[in-house]
Amino acid sequence: MSSSKNVLAVISGPSGVGKGTVIKRMFELEPTLCESISCTTRSPREGEKDGREYFFVSKQRFEEMIQGGELLEYSAHFENYYGTPRAFVEEKLKTGDVILEIDVNGALSVKKSHPSAVLIMIVPPSLEELSRRLRSRGTESEEKIAVRTARAQFELSKRDKYDYCVVNDEVDRAAERILDIIRKHKEVL
Numbered sequence: 001m002s003s004s005k006n007v008l009a010v011i012s013g014p015s016g017v018g019k020g021t022v023i024k025r026m027f028e029l030e031p032t033l034c035e036s037i038s039c040t041t042r043s044p045r046e047g048e049k050d051g052r053e054y055f056f057v058s059k060q061r062f063e064e065m066i067q068g069g070e071l072l073e074y075s076a077h078f079e080n081y082y083g084t085p086r087a088f089v090e091e092k093l094k095t096g097d098v099i100l101e102i103d104v105n106g107a108l109s110v111k112k113s114h115p116s117a118v119l120i121m122i123v124p125p126s127l128e129e130l131s132r133r134l135r136s137r138g139t140e141s142e143e144k145i146a147v148r149t150a151r152a153q154f155e156l157s158k159r160d161k162y163d164y165c166v167v168n169d170e171v172d173r174a175a176e177r178i179l180d181i182i183r184k185h186k187e188v189l
C-alpha cells in the first residue's frame with residue numbers, strides 16, 4: 001500500500017481487555033502515531049463526535065462504500081456495520097505509522113490485502129481476569145457478559161493467526177511492548 005517505511009499496525013483484542021487504554025497510552029508515549037478512524041452505522045454514544053471516534057454514516061451510505069470498494073475491510077457486530085476507509089488509511093500512511101483498532105475478521109482481511117501489515121492481539125492475563133474486568137464495569141447484564149465472553153473466546157482462539165500477542169498485565173508495559181514491535185517491524189519493511 002505504501003512505498004514509505006511507515007507501518008500499518010492492526011490491533012485487536014476482546015472486549016474488556018483494555019485495548020482503548022493501552023492504545024491511548026501508546027499515543028501519549030509516541031505522539032507521531034496516526035489512528036485510523038472507522039466508519040460505522042451505529043449511533044454515537046454520549047460524548048462521541050463524528051470524525052473523532054468514528055465517521056457515523058447511514059446504512060445506505062455504508063452499502064455504497066462497500067459497492068464502491070471504498071473500504072479496506074468491514075464487518076458487522078451487534079447488528080451494525082463497521083469498516084476501515086481505504087483512502088483515509090492510505091493518506092495517513094504517507095505521514096506516519098498507522099494504528100487500526102479492529103476485530104479479528106477485519107484484521108485477517110487487512111493482512112490478506114496488505115501482507116506487510118503487522119497484526120497484534122492484546123490478550124488478558126487469563127480468561128477469568130477478563131470476565132472479572134467485564135463484570136467490574138457494572139454496566140452490562142449477565143446475559144450480555146455471557147455474549148461478550150463467548151465472543152472473547154472466539155477472538156482469543158484466533159491468536160495464532162496474529163504476528164504478536166501482548167498480554168495486558170500492566171498498561172504502560174503493554175503499550176511499550178507494542179511500540180517496540182512497531183519499531184522492529186519498520187526495520188524489516
Ligand code: 5GP
Pocket residue numbers: 038039042073074075077082083084101102103105106107
Ligand atoms: P464499538 O461499537 O464498541 O465502538 O465497537 C464494536 C466492535 O467493532 C469492536 O470490537 C471494534 O474493534 C470493532 N470495530 C471498530 N471499528 C472497526 C472497523 O473499522 N472494522 C472492523 N472490522 N471492526 C471494527
